Amino acid sequence: MTATPPQPNSPSVPRAREAPPPGPGISRGSRRALRDTLALAALPLVVALALPAAFAGGGTRRWFGGRAESQRAEAQAAKDAAAAAFYELDTAQRDLRISIETITAVDASPAARRAITDFEALGRRIDEVSHRYIQAVDAHDLDRDDLEAATAARARGELVKAKDDLENVKRELERFADGLGPLLGTAETQLARLAPAVERARQGLLAASNALDAVRGSGLRADDLAARLAALGPELTRLNQGAGQHGVPQTLERAERVAREAEAVRVEAERLPEKAAEIDHRLVSLRTRAQALTTRAGQVEPVLSELRRRFTAACWQDLQSVPERAGESVRQAEQRLKEAQNAREEQRWPDATALLSTVRALLNSTDESVSAAGDRLRQLNAVQKDPQQEIDRTRFAIRDAQRLAMAGRNTPDPRHARPLDDSVARLERAIGTLEGRHPDYWHFLTETEAVRRTVARVVAQIREERGGGH
Structure with a gap:
């Protein structure tokens, strides 16, 4: 249903007053404005209330247009x-x-x-x-x-x-x-590495601590490993303070270093029982070897006596001090063994390991000295019985080198020919020392060995040059 708009004579709308006739002092434009105002008062109330809104905001723009x-x-x-x-x-x-x-x-x-x-x-x-x-x-x-x-x-x-x-x-x-692509890529890569690196460091420290606890539970102190682990404590504090305080590159480097050192502690802690058993085994083994060398050192003197009786002084003079030096070396080795045993009992593992290495070096040196006397006697016996075998062995080495030097050539290279010719002459002089009533067999053996070393150097030089395209 459509509502009927109220009539002008309705009580709800006041009747417009009659306008007084325009006076002579009112202009034509003013009269028109006054008339429009009076006409507005005669409009229905709803329309009159709506008109001010039409003059506000964008609605007014249609009045300007164009x-x-x-x-x-x-x-x-x-x-x-x-x-x-x-x-x-x-x-x-x-x-x-x-x-x-x-x-x-x-x-x-x-x-x-x-x-x-x-x-x-x-x-x-x-x-x-x-x-x-x-x-x-x-x-x-x-x-x-x-x-x-x-x-x-x-x-x-x-x-x-x-x-x-x-x-x-x-x-x-x-x-x-x-x-900024390259710089940003590098920075983002480091940032992406930061959190995992810090977490690896924390987990590494935890694993090292657990391994150390397990070792201590087995009765091993591992004081040095505990000290190394404790030294990483301040580094963990800095990691927990974050990269904002210490910088991303520094924090990343610190995290990686802590992870490496913690892993090293963990590995050594887990291996410590095995290391202790290994040290125990080496103590027994080296003690047995020292005892054996003491026995062998006592056998050097009879060998020297035979050398002095059968050969010239030049064949055995350099071995005269072997028994005394061997005995001293064995005594030093035994003293270091006692120190290593004490270090093992006190669980000073690095000290025990270092002392055992010293014992081994002393025994190796003693073994070589003791063996030298027996080896010298065997070599001299062999060359006294048949020097020709040593001569043939050396001549074969020279001839083989000469054939190699002439391979593919009409004349040998002087750099190769000269040392080979000198080797031939040196061998002949060495053979000459075997003549006479008291031949110097040891000089003969050292000379033939020197000749073979010279020949071997020439052969190596030829092969290197030809292999390199010369």
């Missing part, structure tokens, strides 16, 4: 586009600031410092164009009822210019961001 309204619309569109450009630039700058902060936290290189300086300069450029954009927005009220076409056109031009400036700076920002 070029001004078109310019207003274009200016508003330019304002919207500039706002969008401003928002995109602000977002891009925020994203890039995160990248710069990432690089700053990780990298202190000249390239990183230069990137920070360039970003600050770019920030000042962004501030400038942003300020001009805000000025352009604040300078023009596009919602004014009396906005003129020229004002709207001027506002549009300034807003378009602000938008273009914002977009240009955004492109500069994007180019700068592209150039």
